[in-house]
Amino acid sequence: MRRIELDGPDATRALGRALAAAVQGGICVLLRGDLGAGKTTLCQGFIEARTGIAYAPSPTFTLLQAYPGKLYHLDLYRLGTADLREFDMEEIMAPDAVLLVEWPERAEGDWPAERLDVGLSGQGGSRLATLEARGDAAASALARLWWPQ
Numbered sequence: 174m175r176r177i178e179l180d181g182p183d184a185t186r187a188l189g190r191a192l193a194a195a196v197q198g199g200i201c202v203l204l205r206g207d208l209g210a211g212k213t214t215l216c217q218g219f220i221e222a223r224t225g226i227a228y229a230p231s232p233t234f235t236l237l238q239a240y241p242g243k244l245y246h247l248d249l250y251r252l253g254t255a256d257l258r259e260f261d262m263e264e265i266m267a268p269d270a271v272l273l274v275e276w277p278e279r280a281e282g283d284w285p286a287e288r289l290d291v292g293l294s295g296q297g298g299s300r301l302a303t304l305e306a307r308g309d310a311a312a313s314a315l316a317r318l319w320w321p322q
């Protein structure tokens with residue numbers, strides 16, 4: 174497990190960009206943390222680095238946002254509980270796709286074996302990120318993650 178201190182929103186976005194450079198297709202990034210922990214902020218950095226598109230908040234009832242290059246952002250907050258069978262998992266978890274998930278704990282069903290579990294905690298002016306890989310591809314992605322600490 175890697176622990177990374179994030180001393181403000183810019184650091185959270187920078188971790189998103191660093192993950193975008195390290196993560197290859199077929200990996201699912203699950204983001205856990207309380208309301209306001211910084212999950213979306215991290216996704217912004219990831220999406221902007223990967224696509225060059227400035228992140229825009231999704232319309233209220235859009236749970237799944239697709240970006241060029243088979244990048245998907247799933248935010249399950251608005252659902253009480255979700256059933257993963259509601260989504261086209263073959264598409265969003267194709268071997269060349271990358272899926273970012275906020276509130277993964279709301280979904281029933283199995284997340285892919287290759288995944289990075291990212292936890293965000295803390296309040297006020299900083300956060301602590303914990304990163305844990307499951308699966309060989311995710312472990313190499315985490316080993317490739319460049320972060321100056």
Ligand SMILES: Nc1ncnc2c1ncn2[C@@H]1O[C@H](COP(=O)(O)OP(=O)(O)OP(=O)(O)O)[C@@H](O)[C@H]1O
Nearest residue numbers: 179181182185208209210211212213214298299300
């Ligand atoms: N490392 C950090 N230190 C301090 N504040 C941060 C940090 N990272 C993000 N924030 C701030 O925390 C607030 C909430 O961030 P964000 O919307 O990304 O949280 P979230 O986890 O997606 O929340 P939700 O559960 O509501 O979706 C924002 O104002 C953001 O700028």
Ligand SMILES: [Mg+2]
Nearest residue numbers: 212213214275
């Ligand atoms: Mg969010």
